[in-house]
Amino acid sequence: MSEMKKDPKPYLDPYISGALLGVVLFAAFFLTGNGLGASGALNRLEIALVKLFSPGHVDCVTYLASMGAGDLNPLDSGPVFMLLGTFLGGMISGIFNRRFKVELRKGPRISNRNRIVFALLGGIIMGYGARLARGCTSGQALSGGAVLSVGSWAFMFSVFIGGYLLAFFVRKLWT
């Protein structure tokens, strides 16, 4: 019995999680006029980091300057607090559902070191693509999808197509 208590609880049914996600997404639109997001806030975080080491550089690059030039504090924005909340919410749920522990999740055929390398690499590619597409899975696909933006739907299908096209060739990473 005590052994069972340590096991993580099962995940929520995908349709129920989806419906709850829909309600939160609606709440975001209803309260703020904007949907959910992560990469925009991460962008501000990146600018804040650059500013910490080289404030002059932020002023010079147009893309960075719009959010962090001079006296502008790149972290002074609602989505940054949403990101903070996302981190907190994940942690709270993780603790309650006994999934809060140091772990490395990976496919059966890949070494720990390679998993970390590929996660980092995938992150770099993802970060670059997310800014090019003006949003990530949350900001473009979820938020733009719900308000029927054509570009967001095109984006969403492109993500799936990109993933499926490559999936076979990188199957050693996951299966």
Next chain:
Amino acid sequence: MAPFDLVPLVGKGFGYALFGLVGVGFGAILEMAGFGDSRKLAGQFYLGEMTVLKVMFTGIIVACLLIFLSSSLGILNFDAIAVNPTYLTPQIVGGLIMGVGFIIGGFCPGTSVVAFSTLKLDGLAFLIGVVLGIGAFGESVSLFDEFYNSAFMDRFLLSDWMGVSIGIAVVLVILLAVAMFYGAEILERVFGDKIPLKRIQFLPQNRWKLLGSAALLGTALLILVIGQPTPERKWVQMSAVEGKRLLDRDVQIHPAELLNTMNDGTLYTRILDVRTESDFNLFHIEGARSVALADLVDSQYVETLKRVPKNTVLVLVSNGEQLATEAWKLLRAQGVLNLYLLEGGINGWLDTFSHSLMLDSALVRGNGSNEDEKLHFAFTKALGGSHPVSNPMLRIHGFESAAKYQPKIKLQTKKFIAGGCG
């Protein structure tokens, strides 16, 4: 009416706290759905586990139904909702790149935050990668600025693209989603549970899933039947506040204020003349554009009025005030800002300025008419915008508008919180 511009409304502290609270809900749900686990996310691409598709599409359609239902019922003003602008090519290319990053790294930015929050090391590595990738983009975007801003279509909805009403588009999206859920269930049985094709039952088995699909479709049909609010209906909803501005004469500007604004180099003045084309050809204010009242409910046209530079003053003009007031209501109901109308209309303009100018043979004062929306002046030929009275300040050296007036123009900027991923 929702949505709210939170930070000015409730103060920064409380506003940001609300943003944080929405985030907490978002993070907790992602975690509960299993999105903190890269294997579950990557499983989507090997067809055995369709959780990503199910959660994402359920989330999208539930939010979509709630948004458009509350807009139908007049609880939410959809015009004030930020719709991700469409930049088609960069979005498709960016999406493909993200698909590649997804299958290699096993996360998207939001889910990696959640994975890291429960101490998953691959989540942390991915998150560091994302920040590096974002940095690399910021440094390199100037090299392909043109591509980054290409195929710009602004606020472009699926309904605009298909040429149907929003209600129809919502119904179609729900049908698509339900079909995809059905396909996902079958794929999971074939590739996940490895059930031979022959033994799979293709008829839906679960009563709750059937009921859920029916409820989604029913809501979509309800949205279709009620329809989205027309400008007339929106005006009724906002008339308490906006109607008072009309009654208090806060938006009727004196001809001299219009004249000074037209000749103020720091402002753009866009004059929309809603009279008949023949009256417009007889005489109009310099720079005015003729537009029919019917065009003011064309969403594409109205969108261009909302995208004007921030220092633009829009002024509606008719012969009197009646038509301009109608036009003002229509455009305000559709969310156009910095909108004014000319006090007394063209007749008032001519009354004000023809006093100080020599009338010539082309322009004759008084034609006996005193109806509000008829010209009170007679013209021997069509003057268009070329007569000195069209812009007395510019055409006649040393002309000073003598009239004293109460200035009313106050420029307002719409704050779309540059939010989400935008």
